[in-house]
Amino acid sequence: PSTQTQIAGFQFNNCLMNAAGVACMTIAELEEVKNSAAGSFVTKTATLEPRAGNPEPRYRDVPLGSINSMGLPNQGLAYYLNYLLDLQNREPERTFFLSLVGMSPDETHTILRQVQESGFTGLTELNLSCPNVPGKPQIAYDFETTEKLLGEVFAYFSKPLGVKLPPYFDIVHFDQAAAIFNKFPIKFVNCVNSIGNGLYVEDETVAIRPKNGFGGIGGEYIKPTALANVHAFYQRLNPAIQIIGTGGVLTGRDAFEHILCGASMVQVGTTLHKEGVSAFARITEELQAIMAEKGYETLEDFRGKLKYLG
Numbered sequence: 001p002s003t004q005t006q007i008a009g010f011q012f013n014n015c016l017m018n019a020a021g022v023a024c025m026t027i028a029e030l031e032e033v034k035n036s037a038a039g040s041f042v043t044k045t046a047t048l049e050p051r052a053g054n055p056e057p058r059y060r061d062v063p064l065g066s067i068n069s070m071g072l073p074n075q076g077l078a079y080y081l082n083y084l085l086d087l088q089n090r091e092p093e094r095t096f097f098l099s100l101v102g103m104s105p106d107e108t109h110t111i112l113r114q115v116q117e118s119g120f121t122g123l124t125e126l127n128l129s130c131p132n133v134p135g136k137p138q139i140a141y142d143f144e145t146t147e148k149l150l151g152e153v154f155a156y157f158s159k160p161l162g163v164k165l166p167p168y169f170d171i172v173h174f175d176q177a178a179a180i181f182n183k184f185p186i187k188f189v190n191c192v193n194s195i196g197n198g199l200y201v202e203d204e205t206v207a208i209r210p211k212n213g214f215g216g217i218g219g220e221y222i223k224p225t226a227l228a229n230v231h232a233f234y235q236r237l238n239p240a241i242q243i244i245g246t247g248g249v250l251t252g253r254d255a256f257e258h259i260l261c262g263a264s265m266v267q268v269g270t271t272l273h274k275e276g277v278s279a280f281a282r283i284t285e286e287l288q289a290i291m292a293e294k295g296y297e298t299l300e301d302f303r304g305k306l307k308y309l310g
């Protein structure tokens, strides 16, 4: 069975890749993901200028997942954009993702204009869901701001662009969010970012320093929420807008469920942080075994075909 896929017309030889934030801060990390069984990579979300991020400890692996309040540390847009421009000349047959967001709407436009004016030929993932910059609410929880921002972006941005979304927990919010995204030539939505502002306690103390221990939750804790968001948007969005599924992927079974719920690409975060890039080959083999057992040759044979109980 083949686990190849396509997003916005770009072919990928595998439907698995890293989630932004994990194994993607430096060129060395990105090269390692690129040279693994992963079909692509996405960079750490880039801001205009480099950022140190929040004080450590700011990321912890825990038994059922992870908690982080990194605070958007990154090397700055130029670092990632220049690497991607060089890479697309070295490997023109492959496509990669650039994740970005500004610290303000104006900065977001400045960044996107730089990408627009560059020769970047890959996919852009606008992160509307960082939960860990103190004082900055997650953009995508503010529907008015999100619609205004996207309207401004698509007035000048013509390269393929998708959005990284926080999890929603209310059916009406799925309706309202999908109605906004359906207004724009968005190529994909990536559901979900970490579940914001969880609290992990060890004995009597928090596990991370920033925000008195509050941080985004990933891993096994979040798969039901991730699958629900993947499927809710799959049900509601214009079919021209594809879904990237992120959250709770430990095994081929989890990847299968994301695709069954409608995902065209599946991202791995916490598991990649814990296991390293060998996770991609393992999860791929597990997914192929499930497909073989069920007689599915391609992802198309089961994508979005979640059965209801009638």
Ligand SMILES: C=Cc1c(C(=O)O)[nH]c(=O)[nH]c1=O
Residues within 6 Å of the ligand: 021, 045, 068, 069, 070, 071, 072, 073, 127, 129, 130, 131, 132, 133, 193, 194, 216
């Ligand atoms: C880009 C900031 C993010 C961060 C962060 O850098 O704190 N952590 C997340 O779990 N999701 C994010 O989107």
